[in-house]
Structures are given as structure tokens and as C-alpha cells.
Amino acid sequence: MSALLEIRDVTKRFGGVVANDHVSLSVAKGEIAGLIGPNGSGKTTLFNCIAGTHAVDSGEILFEGKPISHLRTAPIARLGLVRTWQQTRIYGEMTAAENMAISARETNGGLVALLRPVPPATIRRAEDLLAFVGLHEKRDEKAGRLSFGQQKLLEFAMALMNEPKLLLLDEPTAGINPTLINGLIDRLRRANTELGVTLLVIEHNMRVIMNLAHRITCLAHGQVLAEGTPDEIRDDRRVLDAYLGVA
Ligand SMILES: Nc1ncnc2c1ncn2[C@@H]1O[C@H](COP(=O)(O)OP(=O)(O)OP(=O)(O)O)[C@@H](O)[C@H]1O
Numbered sequence: 001m002s003a004l005l006e007i008r009d010v011t012k013r014f015g016g017v018v019a020n021d022h023v024s025l026s027v028a029k030g031e032i033a034g035l036i037g038p039n040g041s042g043k044t045t046l047f048n049c050i051a052g053t054h055a056v057d058s059g060e061i062l063f064e065g066k067p068i069s070h071l072r073t074a075p076i077a078r079l080g081l082v083r084t085w086q087q088t089r090i091y092g093e094m095t096a097a098e099n100m101a102i103s104a105r106e107t108n109g110g111l112v113a114l115l116r117p118v119p120p121a122t123i124r125r126a127e128d129l130l131a132f133v134g135l136h137e138k139r140d141e142k143a144g145r146l147s148f149g150q151q152k153l154l155e156f157a158m159a160l161m162n163e164p165k166l167l168l169l170d171e172p173t174a175g176i177n178p179t180l181i182n183g184l185i186d187r188l189r190r191a192n193t194e195l196g197v198t199l200l201v202i203e204h205n206m207r208v209i210m211n212l213a214h215r216i217t218c219l220a221h222g223q224v225l226a227e228g229t230p231d232e233i234r235d236d237r238r239v240l241d242a243y244l245g246v247a
Contacts, residue, residue, distance in 0.1 A: 002028065002029055003026040003027065003028055003029070003062075003065075004027055004028060004029040004030075004063065004064060004165065004166055004198050005026060005027040005050065005061070005062070005063055005081070005166055005198075005200065006026045006027075006061070006062040006065075007023055007024055007025050007026065007046070007049075007050065007059070007060075007061050008024055008059055008060045008061070008062070009022050009023070009024050009058070009059040009060070010022070010023045010024070010046070010049055010056050010058070010059035010060070010061060010069075011023075011056065011057050011058045011059055012042075012045050012046075012049055012054055012056055012057055013057050018222050019042045019045035019222050020042045020045050020046050020049065020056075020222050021042075021221070021222035021223045022059070022223065023042070023046060023059070023219070023222070023223065023224055024059075024224065025217050025224060025227065027166065027198060027200050028198075029165075029198055030192075030196070030198055031192075031198060031199075031214045031215060032188070032189070032192050032198075032199045032201065032212055032213050032214050033198075033199065033200045033201070033213060033214070033215050033216070033217070034200075034201050034202075034203060034209040034212065034213030034215070034216035034217070034230075035047075035200060035201065035202045035203075035216075035217055035219065036202075036203065036204075036206075036209055036216055036217070036218050036219070036233070036239075037218050037219035037220055037225070037242065038220060038242055038243055038245070041219040041220050041221060041222065041242075042219050042221075042222040042223075043170075043202045043219055044170060044202065045222075046219070047083055047168050047170055047202065049061065049069070050068075050081070050083075050168060050200075051073055051076060051077075051081065051082075051083040051168060052068070052071050052072045052073040052074075052075070052076040053073055055069070055070075056069050063076070063079055063080075063081050063166070064079070064165075066079075068081070077162065077164075079165075080162075080163070080164050080165035080166065081164065081165065081166045081168070082159050082162065082164040082166070082167055082168070083159075083167070083168035083169075083170065084155055084156065084159050084167070084168070084169050084170055084172065085170055089155065090143045090144075090151055090154055090155055090158070091143060092142065092143050092144025092145075093142060093143075093144060094142065094143060095139065095140050095141060095142055095143065096130060096135055096138050096139050096140070096141060096143050096146065096154050097123075097126055097127075097130065097139040097140065099143050099154060099158055100126035100129065100130065100154075100157060100158055100161055101118045101122055101123070101126055103158035103159070103161045103162070104122045104125070104126070104161040104162060122161075125161060126161065127139070129157040129160050129161060130154075130157055132157065132160075132187070132190070132191075133153040133154070133156060133157045133187055134153065134183065134187075135150060135153055135154060135157065138150065148175055148176065149175075149176040149177060149180035149184070150180075152172065152173075152175075152176055152184065153180075153183075153184065153187070156169075156172065156184070156187065156188075156191075160191060160195065160197070163195075164197055165197070165198060166197070166198045166199075166200065167191070167197050167198070167199050167200070168200050168201075168202075169188070169199060169200070169201045169202065169203075170202045171202055171203060171204060172184060172188065172201065172203070173185075173203065173205050173208050174204065174205075181205070181208065185208060185211060185212055188201070188212060189212065201213065209230070210230040210233075210234060211230075213230060214229070215227070215228065215229060216228065216229070216230055216233045218233060218236075218238075218239045218242065220238075220242040225238055225239065225242055226238055226239050
């Protein structure tokens, strides 16, 4: 598998805090990669650097072989690299279907595009994706009335609207009840196998990430501590120590 995303020696500081300290990692096209590490180890900062929210202090980030570290969020999203957030970002007063339509437009022309009628192809894709995440029956319900787990599924469907090549998911299962978690894992896997979306997933739930990821990178103190298959990471003493605060 060729590298879709390559992070080369990236450092990001906030004043005296080195949040990412010479981090290198790559995500192959077609894989589900996991990113783990104790609180404050630099996972979200790395996502922000990749997605263009933060400028890196040094190092380089390549997407499909092209440098993207100088680009902002919107142009990066247009290249097919999209992220989701720990907190859901949906419009509660709009219906699920309207949220889907808006997410298609936000990366394709800004708020001005909202004034234009929704193209039939967008409506069809929104319907298909709502069905894909199991929310088709809720399409006309206000998004703010959906359960938290359903809102996360809606947000996932919204992220798929623009046919991302790489989706960065920040704690997709946080706050979701165990029954819905299994459904979400299934949808993430199917997005990977059926829709061809490569995934890079930050996850604190070890059961989820060990189950889902093909390969896992563990950060500690802003640095890459370990990298390997779920089995290798599970058996790595350094990873356990980092979580116990020993490393
Ligand atoms: N905007 C910011 N300004 C100042 N310091 C920051 C900022 N963002 C992150 N940090 C610091 O950078 C370090 C890494 O934080 P980051 O949020 O990336 O870790 P994390 O692994 O995502 O943590 P968590 O698992 O708790 O979300 C922490 O010391 C944090 O306090």
C-alpha cells in the first residue's frame, strides 16, 4: 500500500510546551490507522496540524505526495482530507437532511452556496449516506433532537458527503453507549471497505481501537513511543507504562 498521508519530523510548540516533538508517521491508502496515547500526549494537536488548523513549527506533511503544511483547512478539505471533532458540530435547529446538504456546500463555495437550490445529486447522496449510517428514518427530524450517538452518526455521514479520501476521526465513540458503539464500529469499517475511505482514528477506548485499526501509533509526551499492529501495541510494555504514567 502506498502512503496517502506522510508526516515527516513535525514539531509544534505552544510557548514552552512541545505538543508534537519530531513526530513522523505515515498512513497507507486503504488502511485504518489508530492514534492513541495518554491525555496531553499530542494527538489532537497532530490532527490540527494535519487538517490545517495549526501551522507546524517545523517538519513537513504530505498528502498524496504533495506538501500541505502551508495550506488552511478549506483547501485541505477540498483535496479530500477531512476531520471530525471531539464535540459534535451540527446545526441543532436544522433537520438531519439539511445538515447533510450544508456539509456538502461548506467545502464547495461557502455560505453563499446556501442560497442556491440543492442539486439533485447532493440530495441523492445525502439520502444514501443517511441510510448508510441507519438514520434515514430520522432525515426530517431536527438534528438537536437526535440522541448523542445519533448525532455522532449524523456527523460521520456529513463528513462522508464530500467523498473524502482520508477521514481524521477524533474520538468517534466518546460518550456513546456500548450498544451504539458496535454499530458505529461497523459503519467505520464499511466506510473503509465499501466506500474506500482511509481512516486515521484517535480513540481512548482500547477495545474499540484494538478491534478497528490495522495499525496503531502511540504518542507520549508529544513523541512517537511505539508503532505496530494491535497485538504488538497491546503487548508493548512501554505503552502500558505510558498509560500508567510511568514513562
Ligand atoms: N491551543 C493550545 N495552547 C496551548 N497549549 C496547548 C494548546 N493545544 C494543546 N496544548 C498543549 O499541548 C499538549 C498536547 O495537547 P493535545 O490536546 O494535543 O493532547 P491529546 O493527546 O489530544 O490529549 P487528550 O487525549 O486529553 O485530548 C498539552 O500539554 C496541551 O496542554
